[in-house]
Amino acid sequence: MQWKTRGAVGALVLTLAACSQTPTGRSQLTLFSDEEIDQMGEQSFAQYQQQLPTVGGQTADYVQCVAQAITRAADIGESWEVKVFKDDSANAFALPGGHIGVNTGLLDVAENQDQLATVIGHEVAHVLAHHANERVSTQAATQTGLSVLQSAAGIESQGGQQLMGLLGMGAEYGIIKPFSRKQESEADGLGLELMAQAGFDPRASVELWQNMSANSQGQPPVWMSTHPSHGQRIDGLQGQMDRALAAYQQARADGRTPSCQRPG
Template sequence: MQRTLPSRLRTPLAIAMVGLTLAACSTSPLGRNQLALFSNDELEQMGQQSFAQYQEELPEVGGAAHDYVQCVADAITAEVPADTQVDDWEVKVFDDDSANAFALPGGYIGVNSGLLDIAEDQDQLAAVIGHEVGHVLANHANERVSTQAATQTGLSILQSAAGLEGAAGEQLMGLLGAGAQYGVILPFSRKQESEADKVGLDLMAEAGFNPSASIDLWQNMASQSQGAPPEWLSTHPSNQSRIQGLQDRLDEATPLYEQARASGKRPNCQR
């Protein structure tokens, strides 16, 4: 049976959500509407703070490993459109066994050393870095923090309008919070991950890396992620969903790769 909110709750919540939507709408590179409540300056500051915190928590890796990652990252970021307003990307390799990487607003790229055990060559590494830079190009950080801010605003309005107090009120707000988490925030994150896969695939192809290597990469990832949570409880698509999405995109990315190679873009990044 479908349940609806009481009318006394629907009205203030609807007004708040409409106000947020009208206040800040943007469009992703693939044409999807987004909520963006924060300015570029605010996002760059968040990126800088997050990168500084990561540097404090983990030791950096230099030498050949850093040079290799830097080489791949330089080729990828050379294809970033000028309107991104990032002229110089800072690249670091961190001593951590987890197969992880990230890119942040403001031009920061981090790669954990454990990823180099999974990404077997420059093309597979380019698939990861392209994906992470794709998040930045698609303004996903703004969308994520904006969605979380809007969700918290909505829950606060509900609590105030309903006069929820005491143990019963806390229990109901906990259930509403869980509903927001699994019904709003996580699905949004999966959409962002799939979108970053597509944007990143095009980006690596334009840089002269073979986009078909992304399939090999995620097959490697799948073999290392036994026991992962079901897709509906995860911020990421399942490995099989991700592989299928990349395969579907290859028809568009492969011509970009062939054109890049014909124009002389042939990265040669050595491990």
């Protein structure tokens, strides 16, 4: 694929010129064009679908309903592809190029539409803040990264799996940590804003992370060292809750009152 070699060769040259800013004003390294990153998202999503079976029916409708309310409120188009994957791990991801994946395991942890909106808002926030570009760029700027990108010809290869991780498709809440702490807290804050603007109750974000915490007993210590803890996430969310509640009330007043039916 063209982007692999082009990105790798250009990495050193572009380093100084390729800083951009996240929606929160943080500087970030982005060596790849939107088109290149979107293409990586497309390719990884296609491959992911070959690895896991998808689920349709009411479950898919429910997830689609929540995702669409969020992408609509964020004004980022309504043509996002949403798939539910049959997998017990409580995981979800959103990819550059407009793809959202939710595992069935997450639907056991997220008890209602507002809690599910917390996760989807968080994932979409990673995309809006160009976190995948930042991750892949950071890797590409190192020797390890060069080999990752060059060996990504087959997604089944080690390099291919690593690329999927960099794009946020590893276990977001599991052992493999595709995003940094900074990116996580940024996605938490932006995601909270997105869900509130879509008319989902932002207070549900705290409940979601409490559920996630109860669900992740026995995580190895390495997980804790590379992640913000659930408690830290909850503290961060509560610090932004007043503003989120105001946005939520405004959304409800404006008629954004999503009612997505969770299958029983």
